[in-house]
Amino acid sequence: MSITSPSGGFGVLRNRNYSLYLSARILGTLAVQMQSVAIGWQVYEITGNLFHLGLIGLAQFAPFLVLILFAGHAADTFNRRNIIAACLAVQMLVGLLLLTFTLSGSTVVWPVFAILVLFGSARAFMMPASQAVLRNLVPIQDFSQAVALSSSAFHVAVILGPTLGGLLYIAGAKAVYIVSSSLLLISTAAMLMTRAAPQAKSSEPFSFHTLFEGMRFVRSRPIMLGAISLDLFAVLFGGATALLPAYARDVLHAGPEALGMLRSAPGIGAAICSIALAFYPIRRHVGVWMFGGVGAFGLATVGLGVTDSFHVALACLFLLGLGDMVSVYIRHLLVQFETPDEIRGRVSAVNAVFIGASNELGEFESGIMAGWLGLVRAIVLGGVLTLGVTVLWAWKFPVLSRMDRFPHHGKPD
Template sequence: MTYTQDSTASRLEPSSPLQIADFRRFWFSRFASWFATSGMVVIIGYQLYDLARQSYGMSIKEASLMLGVLGFVQFVPMFLLTPVAGVVADRFDRRKVGGLAVAVDGLIALVLALATSMHALSLPLLLGLGVAHGATKVFIGPAVGAIAPMIVPAPLLPRAIAMNSMAMQAGTIIGPAAAGLLFGWYAPSFYAMAAGLLGLSVFNLQRIRPLPAHAANKEAHPFRLLADGFRFVRGNPFLLGCITLDLFAVLLGGATALLPVYARDILHVGATGLGQMRAAPAIGAAVVGLVLSWKPLRRNVGVVMLGSVVLFGLATAGFGISRNYTLSLVLLAVLGGADMVSMFVRGSLIQLHTPNSMRGRVQAISGLAIGASNELGEMESGLAATLLGATGAVVFGGLGAVAVTLLWAVLFPSIRKAKSFDVKQDEANA
């Protein structure tokens, strides 16, 4: 469907992204994928930490470092393959690229189910599968992340991004909770369910109408496309500021890598409590996402994004020093809600400031920043925990995220001055 601006077509345009069949398929695919992978990450982390403590006789600090290593090995393929993934997303049908990557994640889930049922887990196996999962994420982000602007008209894109984030957060809420419960009942069961959900995700992606690549991208040399993508981001201070803010703030402020430490040895709530703690940020994010999908932000979006990152950092530091399980869950929900606001604003502005022919590469670069902030953040947290202890690492990281945000507000004034999602209007008023 082509969306036009004449009066007859305007009467046929949807008023909600959910009125578009392709978006509904896209939404369900994202939900199923996040449900599966978020639960898998929880169980892999817990199994890795528990295996290091029980089978390898490591201390708490040594096992914490292994969680950091898991984050690092997931980042390595992301760092190496991101340029390739962006070019692939801009040269081929994004449904097929994303579907193939999700299918590989399904195979990883099957291997984990089999190895767990046979009691054949080892640190090398878990770290190796972490590398494979990191590689799939590289291609899923640029390909699938750039689909929404192709199937939703621009005026509805902020709402579509909010709903897409809700799919992610809903999956992240249910996935870890289900993983914790099923792991306690029969360890391989969640991995088997995850494989089925990832299969459904692939099926729904392929039901979206064909999304051919931009003609010029098919003819241009891949290295030319790669260079153009980095040049485009580097030459746009607004995009560069948005992407690097997420990189450095979450790199410092990510507490999720150390949640197994809090669950097992600080709050003493076990695998079930770990699932609940991993779900708490997603609950906060889902509530905020529901509000944003119903009533999106319209004014002072740049200031709101900066403020939400500050709140994220403060809530992270508060979680680090909390020893009350209920308070810890509340603080995790607050940081999740704050992160949702930041992600919504940043995602909308990046998509709207990027032409479709460039979205795969820009999404790849943005995905590299997100991956670095998450995976390298886990490595940073693991290393910091060996020096400062788990509490010191989380508190230091949260306050560091606040400091980075304040610095970025000065270094990138275009972020602070962003008033709305109307790119043309903001540029005219600049």
């Protein structure tokens, strides 16, 4: 991050449409994070099985993987705002279904996984549209600040959501699902109130050729391919956050309120980093910053695995979130600056595949590894593999590791 004078900062919030989008993003993410804590604790409480924690991620990722390219094409063909609002409404339905499951008193968890398939489907259509719509909401000169503040808002919700979810869970899972469903209703209304600038819609008829246009575009850009694949494999191996319910109970011997704090710690690190980036955006040594962020993520994961101290675990998770935010910020700017608006949804879909694979599939991988190797060994090994991926990608994609500035920064469409 070059030391320059503050630029932009919170000025972009004067844009009404961006502020409404940001409100919808904060409330929707807050609700989903609250649900996530409740689901993880509820499933582990019912079954006591680490493998089932991994299945939570797989249930969300499987439909995501099947639908994401179709979702990218939809984001380039239909109104992105309406897609986002519809997906938020479906997520509200998910909360109500989880509430129904809880009130039923069932001790069979397969209905939870079925409900999460619906959530994963909604998330598949939401991610490309929400990533692509940002360029339709703000002028190009405000885009870097908009990305940073959007990421900051997301991580503020990631901070508050698990903490609130953990505290509400004291009153039972039903309390979490009632509050989260209410927040998603408000989020849907806020998104419907936005008025984005007209998007450059794709005029090509639907075909397998147009469906895979985003993949071809990414493959033709080594810098973009290196950035998003680095995130895929680094976070795939370092998905320790999926194991936090078991980590809190079995290693730290703590309850759901401690789990909420642990789940919030990465968000605190990411939020502080993203606010700093809104005022002091990275302009030089982009490659060094990106690989440094991923390396910090790996080191923090190793540190989490070797400690049984609650405060050290919080510090490691804070560092994990900070490092992840740096790489997320750089990757998002690379994707958005380099992509024409008419295929931005499909390219964002490819980016979402890598993000989804690294998160949900990483949770599944972590659950499998924990079942085989044990909880602590799985976390440590994941961090070591993340560090190995960082070194390998720096060698395999030298154009990315040596990149000084963002290419075509600020170039209008």
